[in-house]
Structures are given as C-alpha cells and as structure tokens.
Amino acid sequence: MTDPRPPAVPGPAFAKRLQGNIAPSWLARPATAVAPDLLGCRLVRRWPDGRTIRATIVETEAYEPGDPACHAYRRRTPRNAVMFGPPGFAYVYLIYGMYHCLNVVSDREGVPSAVLIRALELETLPPHLDEKQRRQPHRVAAGPGKLCRALEIDRALSETPFAPEAALGLEHRPLDRQRTADRGELAIVQTTRIGLTQGADRPWRWYLKDHPAVSKR
DNA sequence: TGAAGGATTTGT
DNA sequence: CAAATCCTTCAC
Numbered sequence: 527m528t529d530p531r532p533p534a535v536p537g538p539a540f541a542k543r544l545q546g547n548i549a550p551s552w553l554a555r556p557a558t559a560v561a562p563d564l565l566g567c568r569l570v571r572r573w574p575d576g577r578t579i580r581a582t583i584v585e586t587e588a589y590e591p592g593d594p595a596c597h598a599y600r601r602r603t604p605r606n607a608v609m610f611g612p613p614g615f616a617y618v619y620l621i622y623g624m625y626h627c628l629n630v631v632s633d634r635e636g637v638p639s640a641v642l643i644r645a646l647e648l649e650t651l652p653p654h655l656d657e658k659q660r661r662q663p664h665r666v667a668a669g670p671g672k673l674c675r676a677l678e679i680d681r682a683l684s685e686t687p688f689a690p691e692a693a694l695g696l697e698h699r700p701l702d703r704q705r706t707a708d709r710g711e712l713a714i715v716q717t718t719r720i721g722l723t724q725g726a727d728r729p730w731r732w733y734l735k736d737h738p739a740v741s742k743r
Numbered sequence: 744t745g746a747a748g749g750a751t752t753t754g755t
Numbered sequence: 756c757a758a759a760t761c762c763t764t765c766a767c
Contacts, residue, residue, distance in 0.1 A: 587750070589750075595750065596750090597750075597763095600764085603763075603764075604763090605762085605763060605764090606763095619750085619762090619763090620760095620761070620762060620763090621749060621750065621751060621761095621762090622748095622749060622751055622752085622759080622760070622761080622762095623749090623759070623760030623761035623762070624751075624752080624759060624760055624761080625751050625752070627750060627751085629750090642750060644750090669751070669752070670750070670751070671751045671752060672751085672752075681762095719750075720750075720751095721749090721750060721751070722750065723748095723749080723750095
C-alpha cells in the first residue's frame, strides 16, 4: 500500500525550487497541509478580454473528510461533487443568498477536501471602486465573500481548473518569499476557523501575521 | 413540495 | 444583533 501523495508535512523539502504555475500534483495533499503552503502564493483572475488581476493569498482555511464543517461531510451531492474529484479545480458556492466563496480542491481523487481562500492582497485594484474602498484598498478583498465580489468570481467558475491561461490560476510564491519561508521566517499564524456551527474547535485556519486584510476575530 | 438554515457582510 | 437574500439539503 503506497500512498502516491507527497509528504503531508509542509516545508522546504517539498516547496523549495518550485516557481510559476502550481500543478495539481502539488495540491494532492491533505487540505491541512496545502492551506498554510498557499499563503504567499498568488491567485490569478483572467477575463476573456485579457484583463488580469493577481493577488497574494493571505488567509486560508482547510476542510477535510470527517470534518463536520466540510460541505462533503454527509455525502456527495451535485453541489459538492467537485470536491470528490482530483485536485486543482475550483469549488465556488453561494452562501446566505448573496456571497460567493472560492475553494481550491485538494488531495487525491475520492478524498473530498478543499482550501477556502479567505483573504487576498490585490496587486492591482479592480475598476469601479467607491471612495470608501479607495481609501482602504487592503480591505477590498478582505473576506471570502468580498474577494469573490472584487474578482467577479461566482458559481460559473466552479468546477473549472486552476491553470495557465484559464479564468483562474494559481502561482507559487515569488522566490524571495519562498526563501523567507525556507528559513522558517514566514510569519504564519494557525488558529480556529471562522463562522462555523460545527467543527469550530479544529485549528485549521492560517494567515500571514499582522496582514491588514485578515479577519480580526 | 415545503421549510430550515448556512464556510458572510454590513449597518443599527 | 438582525437584515439581506436564495440555494441546498432533508423531511414529509
């Protein structure tokens, strides 16, 4: 019985040397391993007209099998089916009738798990920001619902792959930031997840320490 | 076929 | 703390 996945332990041995686009194989690990490794990586949003926005991931949460807070906890349904598939695809759902949330499907096929992207630092600001947003640019993508609104992400993008040239992409940490992480100097805080009624005690939320886009709670 | 409730955000 | 707002899930 050999497990084809890379080691579940995040860190230099696995993450080092990797640059550019994130391959599905890099995501083929438990969500609790992928979630902290995605901090400092970049989300890319591309539109058909060529417009592109890059953003640094600064807050994530992990959702795994056996986790009562995971949408796939009970069983496979039309909505959560993509979580049961191979890694590297988006799972986008509508919550409270008005906000969308973006997840990166992780782990191998048949193991329903995903990483919720909770906050981003936008490299370039989207157009049409109001005056309040212009004064607080680091809050524009602070929160899972807000970042989807800012990057025009909705369920039409669910089940689409993160890939070069696609509407959604993922890129490894810039080399200087990865070197910082390799030295163990990337300031990552691990704590409990937000807004859950079940599984609230699991410390499966990670964020870049002191980053202004991260939820306060 | 109906009803309850949710991995959110904002304003009172 | 409650509203906004609608889809998903589960019960009947």
